[in-house]
Amino acid sequence: MGYKGFLLDLDNTLYEYLPSHTKALDTMIDVCYKKCDASIEEIKKAYTIARHRVHIELQETAASHNRLLYIQKMLEILKVNPLKYSFELYNAYWDTFLNEIKPFDGVSEFLKKNKGKICIISDLTAHIQYRKIKKLKLEDYINYIVTSEEAGREKPHPYPFMMAMQKLGLKPHDVCMIGDSFKKDIIGASNLGIRSYWINHEQKVTPFDKNLVTNIKFFNEILKYI
Numbered sequence: 001m002g003y004k005g006f007l008l009d010l011d012n013t014l015y016e017y018l019p020s021h022t023k024a025l026d027t028m029i030d031v032c033y034k035k036c037d038a039s040i041e042e043i044k045k046a047y048t049i050a051r052h053r054v055h056i057e058l059q060e061t062a063a064s065h066n067r068l069l070y071i072q073k074m075l076e077i078l079k080v081n082p083l084k085y086s087f088e089l090y091n092a093y094w095d096t097f098l099n100e101i102k103p104f105d106g107v108s109e110f111l112k113k114n115k116g117k118i119c120i121i122s123d124l125t126a127h128i129q130y131r132k133i134k135k136l137k138l139e140d141y142i143n144y145i146v147t148s149e150e151a152g153r154e155k156p157h158p159y160p161f162m163m164a165m166q167k168l169g170l171k172p173h174d175v176c177m178i179g180d181s182f183k184k185d186i187i188g189a190s191n192l193g194i195r196s197y198w199i200n201h202e203q204k205v206t207p208f209d210k211n212l213v214t215n216i217k218f219f220n221e222i223l224k225y226i
Contacts, residue, residue, distance in 0.1 A: 005168040009179030010122045015101045024097035031092045036080045050074040062149035065124045098135045106220025111141035119144035119164040123154045156188030
């Protein structure tokens with residue numbers, strides 16, 4: 001189909017999130033274990049509690065995804081001065097994460113074909129998303145980004161989608177959304193009448209409007225449609 005522009009999710013859409021996250025989290029926990037007087041089990045439990053608290057206290061905000069806040073609260077739970085180690089642990093996580101990420105098959109071809117017509121829409125904070133974009137070498141093909149930090153709302157709220165279309169100078173019928181989260185990417189786009197391509201990695205069974213949504217499993221399948 002002849003779209004004039006593309007709204008593109010980043011995490012788990014352009015690369016596989018879980019392996020990078022798992023290795024990064026293990027690295028951060030290992031560094032914490034070497035620095036702090038706590039067992040691996042205690043650190044893991046404290047991190048889980050801290051992450052949950054941040055999500056509750058800052059829900060629906062970009063700050064709810066900030067690993068530095070998770071780590072700060074984790075160290076507070078462990079009775080360790082967070083000002084001594086938080087930033088070091090934060091960097092251990094993200095340095096490992098970024099070293100691991102690799103784009104899915106088809107991403108490079110898609111970007112080259114649609115250079116300059118793409119806006120990334122992401123719920124995370126701008127700083128770390130810029131680092132991912134740099135690592136994945138996306139900046140030569142993508143001119144625009146909207147984060148929930150900038151929009152003030154998270155997907156599926158219409159603000160991020162509307163802001164992305166405004167940056168592209170396009171209307172809902174001119175663009176499509178590509179993303180892996182049905183709740184955030186697909187519903188958010190559908191609510192505005194935007195066609196979308198759901199990268200349904202696990203082939204989850206969810207009712208959807210086939211006039212607006214195309215269900216695919218792998219990113220490179222998009223090349224058959226666009």
